[in-house]
Structures are given as C-alpha cells and as structure tokens.
Amino acid sequence: MLFLIGLGFGDCKDITVRGLEAVRQSSKVYLEAYTSILTVGAEELEKYYGKSIIQADRSFVEQKCVVGDPLAATTHSDLILRARKMGVKTQVIHNASIMNAVGCCGLQLYSFGETVSIVLWQDNWKPTSYYDKIASNRRAGLHTLCLLDIKIKEQSWENLARARDIFEPPRFMRVYEAAQQLIDILDIRSAEGATADSLAYSANSLAVGLARVGTDSQQIAAGSLRQLADSELTLGKPLHSLVLPSEKLHPLEWDMLEIYAIDENWFSENKSRYVKD
Amino acid sequence: MLFLIGLGFGDCKDITVRGLEAVRQSSKVYLEAYTSILTVGAEELEKYYGKSIIQADRSFVEQKCVVGDPLAATTHSDLILRARKMGVKTQVIHNASIMNAVGCCGLQLYSFGETVSIVLWQDNWKPTSYYDKIASNRRAGLHTLCLLDIKIKEQSWENLARARDIFEPPRFMRVYEAAQQLIDILDIRSAEGATADSLAYSANSLAVGLARVGTDSQQIAAGSLRQLADSELTLGKPLHSLVLPSEKLHPLEWDMLEIYAIDENWFSENKSRYVKD
Numbered sequence: 355m356l357f358l359i360g361l362g363f364g365d366c367k368d369i370t371v372r373g374l375e376a377v378r379q380s381s382k383v384y385l386e387a388y389t390s391i392l393t394v395g396a397e398e399l400e401k402y403y404g405k406s407i408i409q410a411d412r413s414f415v416e417q418k419c420v421v422g423d424p425l426a427a428t429t430h431s432d433l434i435l436r437a438r439k440m441g442v443k444t445q446v447i448h449n450a451s452i453m454n455a456v457g458c459c460g461l462q463l464y465s466f467g468e469t470v471s472i473v474l475w476q477d478n479w480k481p482t483s484y485y486d487k488i489a490s491n492r493r494a495g496l497h498t499l500c501l502l503d504i505k506i507k508e509q510s511w512e513n514l515a516r517a518r519d520i521f522e523p524p525r526f527m528r529v530y531e532a533a534q535q536l537i538d539i540l541d542i543r544s545a546e547g548a549t550a551d552s553l554a555y556s557a558n559s560l561a562v563g564l565a566r567v568g569t570d571s572q573q574i575a576a577g578s579l580r581q582l583a584d585s586e587l588t589l590g591k592p593l594h595s596l597v598l599p600s601e602k603l604h605p606l607e608w609d610m611l612e613i614y615a616i617d618e619n620w621f622s623e624n625k626s627r628y629v630k631d
Numbered sequence: 632m633l634f635l636i637g638l639g640f641g642d643c644k645d646i647t648v649r650g651l652e653a654v655r656q657s658s659k660v661y662l663e664a665y666t667s668i669l670t671v672g673a674e675e676l677e678k679y680y681g682k683s684i685i686q687a688d689r690s691f692v693e694q695k696c697v698v699g700d701p702l703a704a705t706t707h708s709d710l711i712l713r714a715r716k717m718g719v720k721t722q723v724i725h726n727a728s729i730m731n732a733v734g735c736c737g738l739q740l741y742s743f744g745e746t747v748s749i750v751l752w753q754d755n756w757k758p759t760s761y762y763d764k765i766a767s768n769r770r771a772g773l774h775t776l777c778l779l780d781i782k783i784k785e786q787s788w789e790n791l792a793r794a795r796d797i798f799e800p801p802r803f804m805r806v807y808e809a810a811q812q813l814i815d816i817l818d819i820r821s822a823e824g825a826t827a828d829s830l831a832y833s834a835n836s837l838a839v840g841l842a843r844v845g846t847d848s849q850q851i852a853a854g855s856l857r858q859l860a861d862s863e864l865t866l867g868k869p870l871h872s873l874v875l876p877s878e879k880l881h882p883l884e885w886d887m888l889e890i891y892a893i894d895e896n897w898f899s900e901n902k903s904r905y906v907k908d
Contacts, residue, residue, distance in 0.1 A: 362647060362725065370726070371651060372644040431737050431883045438890065448639065448732040448845050449647070450725035453740050458723055460708050463730050464746050468773055471741075490771050494764075496745055568725050606708045613715065 356437045358430055360449025363568045363593075365394045366402035373447040377403050384410045452595055455567050456499050459574050460610020461599055467496030472532045472596070474503045474525065485539050488598055489554035500596040502527035526592030529563030529575070533582035533596065536561075555579070555598060560628060562597040562611060565589040577616035578624075585616060603628045633714045635707055637726025640845045640870075642671045643679035650724040654680050661687045729872055732844050733776050736851050737887020738876055743776055744768030749809045749873070751780045751802065759816050765875055766831035777873040779804035803869030806840030806852070810859035810873065813838075832856070832875060837905060839874040839888060842866040854893035855901075862893060880905045 357376045362368030369377070377383055385396055385407045400407050434444045457463045468491060470484040484500070491498045505525040513520045537557045544553070557580040565573045575588050582588075582596070599607070608629045615621045634653045639645030646654070654660055662673055662684045677684050711721045734740045745768060747761035761777070768775045782802040790797045814834045821830070834857040842850045852865050859865075859873070876884070885906045892898045 360727065365649075367649040367652065368647050368725075370639060370645050370647050372642075374648060375644065431887050434737075435883070435886055435890075446735055448645075448727035448735070450637065450727055451731045451740075453731045454728045455725040458725070460711075463728075464748075467745050468743070468771065469741050487771075494745065494767050606712070609712055610708050613712075 356433070356442050356444045357447060358433070358444065359447045360451070362449045363452070363455070363566075365569070366399055368449070368568065370447060370449060373449065374403070376445075376447055377405060380405070382408065384408045386410050450568060452501065452567060453499070456564065456595065456597060458567055458572070459562050459564060459576070459597060459614065461497050461562070461597060461607050462604060465495070465497050465600060465604075465607075466499055467491030467494055469499045469501060471501045472503060472527065472535060474505065474527050474531070475535060482539050482542060485536075485543070485554065488536075492554050492598075492600060495600045495602060497600050498598045500532060500598065502529070502532050502594050502596060504593075527594065528586070528592070529565070529589050529594045529596050530583055530586045532594070533561060533563070533579045536579055536596075536598070537583055557583075558624075560599050560611070560624065562599065562614070563589050564595045564597070566591065566593060567595065574614040575616050576611040576614040577620055581616045581620065588616065599628075601628070602630065605629050633710070633719050633721045634724060635710070635721065636724045637728070639726040640729070640732070640843075642846070643676055645726070645845065647724060647726060650726065651680070653722075653724055654682060657682070659685065661685045663687050727845060729778065729844060730776070733841065733872065733874060735844055735849070736839050736841060736853070736874060736891065738774050738839070738874060738884050739881060742772070742774050742877060742881075742884075744771055744773030746776045746778060748778045749780060749804065749812060751782065751804050751808070752812060759819060762813075762816050762820070762831065765813075769831050769875075769877060772877045772879060774877050775875045777809060777875065779806070779809050779871050779873065781870075804871065805863070805869070806842070806866050806871045806873050807860055807863045809871070810838060810840070810856045813873075813875070814856055814860055834860075835901075837876050837888070837901065839876065839891070840866050841872045841874065843868065843870060844872065851891040852893050853888040853891040854897055858893045858897065865893065876905075878905070879907065882906050 357380060359369065359373040359376055361373070383403065383405050385399065396407050396409055437444050453469065454463060456466070468487050470487045472484060473481060475481075488498045503525075504527070505522070508522045508525075509520065510522060536555070540553055540555075540557065544550070550556070558578045560576065561579045561582050563575045563582050563585070571590070573589050575582065575585060577585075599611075603611075608625065612618070612621050634657060636646065636650040636653055638650070660680065660682050662676065673684050673686055714721050730746065731740060733743070745764050747764045749761060750758060765775045780802075781804070782799070785799045785802075786797065787799060813832070817830055817832075817834065821827070827833070835855045837853065838856045838859050840852045840859050840862070848867070850866050852859065852862060854862075876888075880888075885902065889895070889898050
C-alpha cells in the first residue's frame with residue numbers, strides 16, 4: 355500500500371490521527387518537500403512519528419508525505435498512476451491546504467475563482483499572464499487566491515552549465531513583492547494603451563496578505579494593494595499568499611477583513627465601494 | 632478560547648492531532664451538523680473524544696465542531712465576529728474539505744473555477760442560475776465542482792403553517808439526479824432558443840461523480856452526463872458531489888479519470904475531444 359498523506363501546514367500535530375497511524379505502520383516514510391515548505395524540521399517530524407524519514411526532492415519522486423493536501427499537483431497523480439501500473443494499492447489521506455484554509459481571512463470559499471500563481475520576476479522574464487485570470491475572476495464577481503513563488507534547489511546558469519551541484523539559497527516570494535508586481539502590471543498595461551477604466555483593478559483596490567496560514571504565528575493584513583506593497587515588514591517570514599477580493603463583498607466578509615486592517619481609516623473610507631447597504 | 636475545529640469527512644480519526652487535543656481540553660464541545668453531514672454518529676465521536684457532545688442545529692449557532700473545514704460558510708465568520716465582540720479569543724483548526732479533496736479524482740485543483748450549488752428542484756421552484764456559472768467556468772477553461780443539495784430539518788408547508796415541530800426526513804441529492812438536472816437545463820435553454828453550439832455542454836460531456844470522498848467507502852465514477860444520469864445505483868449512499876471538467880484536460884488528468892470509467896469504450900472514443908496529442 356502506498357499512502358499519500360497530507361500534513362497540513364502547521365506543526366507535527368496538524369497531521370490527522372488517521373494519517374499518523376498510517377505513517378507509524380509504514381515501512382518507509384518519504385517527505386516531499388519541493389512543492390511546498392514545512393514549518394517544522396524533518397527531525398522534529400521524525401521524533402514525533404518515531405520513524406526515520408527519507409527526504410525527497412524533485413529528482414526523487416517516490417515521495418510519500420506531502421505538505422498541505424496531497425492532490426493539488428500533477429506529481430501526485432503521476433505517482434498514483436505509476437503505483438497502479440505496478441499493482442500497488444494507493445490511499446490518499448487528505449488534509450487542509452491553502453486552497454481551503456484561505457477562508458481564515460473571512461472571504462467565502464464559494465466566491466473564489468481560478469487560483470493563480472505569481473512568479474518572481476527576473477531581469478529577462480516578467481510573465482504577466484495571470485493578470486488576465488484575475489481580470490476574468492473579477493468580471494465574474496469572484497475572489498482570486500494568488501499563490502506566491504517558491505524557489506527551492508534552483509541553480510545559477512553558470513552552475514547549471516558547469517553541472518556543479520551548487521544550489522541558490524531558497525527564495526520565497528512575499529506579499530509586498532507580489533502586491534508591487536500587481537501594481538507594476540497595471541503600468542505595463544497602461545503603457546500598452548489600456549485605459550484606467552478597463553484595468554481589472556487599481557493600486558487602491560482591496561487586497562489581503564496572508565502569512566503562515568494555519569500555524570501559531572499566522573498573520574493577516576488587509577488594505578489597498580499600495581498599502582501591502584509598502585508593508586515589507588508587516589507579515590514576517592514565509593509562506594505568504596495574497597488574495598485579491600472581488601469588487602463586491604458580503605457584509606460579513608468585509609467585517610472579517612476589517613479585523614486585519616492595516617489602516618482602519620482606509621476601511622471606513624472605502625466601505626461603500628465594496629459593500630452594498 | 633473558542634476553537635473552531637474541522638473534522639474532515641471520514642470517521643473519528645480524520646480530526647487532526649491538534650484538533651483532538653483542543654477537543655479534549657475544552658469544557659464544552661458542540662457539533663455543528665447542519666451545513667454538512669457526518670459519516671459517523673455523534674455517539675462514536677463522544678466515545679473517541681472521551682467527551683460529551685452537544686449537537687447544534689441551525690437554530691443553535693454556538694456550534695463548535697464542524698464537518699470538513701470550518702470556514703467554508705458565513706455561519707462561522709459570524710461566530711468568530713460575535714466571539715471577538717465578547718472578548719473571546721478564537722482559533723481555527725483547519726482540515727480537508729471537499730473544496731480541496733475533490734482533487735482525489737485526478738483533476739487539478741488549480742484548474743477549478745467557481746464552485747456551484749445544485750438544489751433539488753421542486754414543482755414550483757426550478758432554479759437554473761448555476762448554469763451560467765458553469766458556462767463561465769467552461770469558457771475560461773476551468774472545471775466546475777458542483778455541491779449537491781442537502782435538506783436537513785426541512786418542514787412541510789403544512790407543518791410550518793401550523794407551527795408543528797415535525798420535520799421531513801433528511802434528503803441528500805445524488806449524482807444521478809444532478810446529472811439529469813444538468814441535462815434538463817439544456818432542454819430548457821434549447822426551448823428558449825439557444826442553439827446546440829451555444830450551450831455550455833451536452834449530455835455527452837465528460838462528468839465525474841464522487842461519493843463519500845475521504846472515507847473508506849469512497850467511490851468515483853466518470854463518464855458522460857447521460858451515463859451518470861442513468862447510473863442511479865452506481866455511487867451508493869450520500870454524500871455525493873459532481874464535477875463538470877473543462878473541455879481540455881491535462882493528459883494525466885484524463886488518465887486518472889479513466890481509472891474510474893463507467894464505460895472504457897466511451898473513454899477510448901472521446902479521448903481526442905479532451906486531450907491534445
């Protein structure tokens with residue numbers, strides 16, 4: 355039996371009881387650590403499980419334990435299909451993932467559209483295609499969850515060219531960087547001739563930054579994109595995610611977000627734009 | 632402290648270790664049982680937790696334990712806001728919900744659009760508004776998760792009028808009913824003048840039925856909407872959900888769905904419609 359076990363995203367104890375039993379009865383335990391990051395070290399997990407853990411990276415896809423919920427990415431479908439071909443039964447033990455835990459900010463899960471990924475721009479590579487998905491969600495009155503880039507085990511061109519096993523330090527995109535990028539895209543689109551009215555949002559649109567969701571140090575900050583872009587120090591360490599809510603909110607959604615206001619005055623001044631009386 | 636604890640959706644052991652510890656340290660434990668249903672009885676939970684449980688229905692909103700993930704519905708936002716006003720701290724302990732566990736069928740979570748709810752039609756009330764949301768998702772190349780109606784503690788008009796505390800037996804919409812309703816809507820739209828080409832899908836479109844996701848008796852069936860509508864007995868007991876995938880699939884998505892084919896011939900014949908070579 356191949357178990358695919360979601361670990362949630364807090365500490366050792368965010369595994370389900372069923373998942374913990376499966377880990378403890380398994381002969382080998384692999385930790386998949388490249389589609390996300392853990393907030394605890396593998397050593398802590400080993401101590402808690404009473405099992406030694408084999409860490410799996412991208413080049414080692416026989417992984418088993420998975421941060422968040424196991425089936426968010428194709429990697430795990432591929433694993434299941436390969437196991438079936440070998441006659442190995444599989445069982446998935448689900449857990450929370452950012453795709454549902456994002457509800458902690460107070461926005462309704464049912465009102466989210468397509469999730470987008472925002473990548474760290476490089477000098478020669480500045481993809482903006484997710485802008486159109488955000489625009490499409492907003493036209494449909496939907497919130498957009500933006501997952502922020504994670505670069506793990508990346509190699510510089512030089513090290514790659516020379517086949518040197520030297521990796522760059524891991525990089526995790528922060529909310530302030532993503533918010534600035536969203537604003538920069540507006541400038542790019544404007545320069546391309548888009549009128550202010552036709553843009554999907556503005557620097558003064560409501561946005562919500564989330565950090566370390568589901569952990570004891572979880573933080574949420576809500577305000578305009580500009581405020582989030584200017585709040586480099588507000589949300590602390592990774593992992594971060596960003597939500598661009600729709601243009602109309604349920605009053606309870608607004609009230610929940612107000613708890614996390616960067617600037618309460620901004621909330622008072624902008625309420626009528628977002629909530630119908 | 633008010634904990635809002637997700638129970639997942641299998642049995643007692645789908646609670647997280649952190650959640651179980653919170654239940655055991657709480658002085659009162661409420662079970663919220665109207666926004667979903669549990670697959671285990673409250674008595675089993677009581678035995679497992681070593682705690683007595685107070686069942687909360689719609690008229691009793693001080694609930695605490697929540698099937699799935701706690702923050703999918705506004706009810707729980709309301710609870711958090713009320714607790715804050717009373718100076719009570721709150722903590723959410725997340726868990727899997729159908730919104731992410733739907734990935735078990737092999738479709739990519741990132742490719743889902745807005746989630747829709749399909750309600751059981753009544754003689755005088757046949758809402759079809761979710762059709763437009765499905766159409767909008769399909770235009771954007773996105774899958775649609777359809778949550779199926781749950782009627783708990785409903786009263787007949789007569790009992791309601793006479794203020795009698797008599798409730799109808801609970802009803803849970805099944806996949807075959809939802810599939811038939813989706814086909815019926817096509818007829819309604821056609822009768823209203825829509826051409827076959829302009830319809831968002833057809834009775835021969837790929838659909839996926841899911842039953843009791845995350846439990847030991849989980850079942851998945853994939854085929855055309857027509858095949859699902861004709862498969863009354865295939866998926867067994869509630870809870871059911873239905874997915875209408877987008878018109879183009881990742882090859883691995885197709886391969887995963889094929890595992891659950893109602894009719895393998897249909898999959899062979901229709902592969903080229905859904906997967907680019």
